[in-house]
Amino acid sequence: MAEEKELILWGATSPGEILEEKLQEMNVDVNDFAARIGYTPKTVNELLKAKCRVTVEMAYSLEFGTGIPQYFWLEAQKQYERDLWREKIKKSLKKSVVWRKFFPIAELNPRTWIKDFNNKEDGVTPILKFFGVASPKAWENYYYKNRLKVAFRISLAETEDPYAASVWMRRGEILADEIKMEKQNDKKVRSAIKKAMPQFVELAKNDVAAWEDLRHKKALPKPKVGEDFIDDGMHKLQELGAKLGIKVLYAQNFKSAPIHGMARWYKDIPVIQLHDRFKDRNAFWFTFFHELGHIVLHGKKDIFIKNVYYGNKNQQKDDEANAFAQKYMVQAGLEDSRIP
Known part of the structure; x- marks a missing residue:
């Protein structure tokens, strides 16, 4: 049980990395393990290199082969994908720092309209959450281009400051x-x-x-x-x-x-x-x-x-x-x- 808790803490890693350590602990090579769980060595190698996902079927096979419950493998896969997307979003938001500067920062600072407005991690996410949009591009499409105009017959593109408006x-x-x-x-x-x-x-x-x-x-x-x-x-x-x-x-x-x-x-x-x-x-x-x-x-x-x-x-x-x-x-x- 203690061993499983330790593995769960490795949520930032891929299921394949966890499996690789488990195989080393079991002293079982890839070919032997693949034969035991009914998959080809190629598929197991792809899993080890995070080139394939853990499916529900594979999770049950891994449970039989390693003794680690199927729900752990499925959650490890989900956590890994969440981490990948989080990193992808972070990189994308770093490129959007300039977008933040178009807003009336000096006047917004004293207000409490945008929660965590000046967080140290990034200044873009709080603005996106405030507007309820997924990206600066989504904000642009809604407020600056067509979506708002379709819904209410106006566009902020021609206002003096569409960001403040x-x-x-x-x-x-x-x-x-x-x-x-x-x-x-x-x-x-x-x-x-x-x-x-x-x-x-x-x-x-x-x-x-x-x-x-x-x-x-x-x-x-x-x-x-x-x-x-x-x-x-x-x-x-x-x-x-x-x-x-x-x-x-x-x-x-x-x-x-x-x-x-x-x-x-x-x-x-x-x-x-x-x-x-x-x-x-x-x-x-x-x-x-x-x-x-x-x-x-x-x-x-x-x-x-x-x-x-x-x-x-x-x-x-x-x-x-x-x-x-x-x-x-x-x-x-x-x-x-x-x-x-």
Whole structure:
């Protein structure tokens, strides 16, 4: 039993290396062993040199020939293949270090969005896990080329900084997944939003008044660098949205991708994602109403990103969302503070 435990620790080696040591211990040559287990010497030699895999059939034959259980040989084969792939991936990721540098490293460092972001082994794996992609090429295909465009009719290729924009978008997806909510029917959601517009208007009016009061008292909150910021007014907006079947999210954007708002249907749930560092509260509410307008007026197959140019941006739909926002800003008695 102790001997088997010692062999199991050799998971980084091939089954053939383990077998070679066992044959030496048994004082049996390859030809004799091959005859005992019903294989040709050529096959056994290929196994010893890791040129063939241990199959289920072979594992049972090895158990009869060596006394070591079949499950050990099968697990040794699996472990060996895992190690080979791990090394292959490591070599591949070392070549991808340059890819990491395209992301807004300085602004990401204070944030906790990407787990183990600055690990010493490699700086690429944490980014891949954050995006849920297998390689930089997969990221490129999804966010920069065709996949995202196929799913949502946009591509980030024409944005000023697709790397920063993709991080902000992905952060929203992660935040959305943390909020448990049933899938929504688009017609019912739109109807519910229209009925609830007086509530949104009242909330906006009270929130801006409270914000102005804090401004006069010179008591405006100062969000910490690197932390997502949600004050009382933003939290109330989030709660009202949730009652109607909308996820309202807040995430700090990046200097090179100054996105202030985004509207989309994500996993059959309408999502509005807003920047959390608005200096002008009127601008915050105009942006929210603008994105809400997209949810009410436009289809489920579009992503609408405010304040950033991207390929296939529909100016007519953007103008319609502006008109929607302006209408409710007027009702709330607020200035039409549009982000240029």
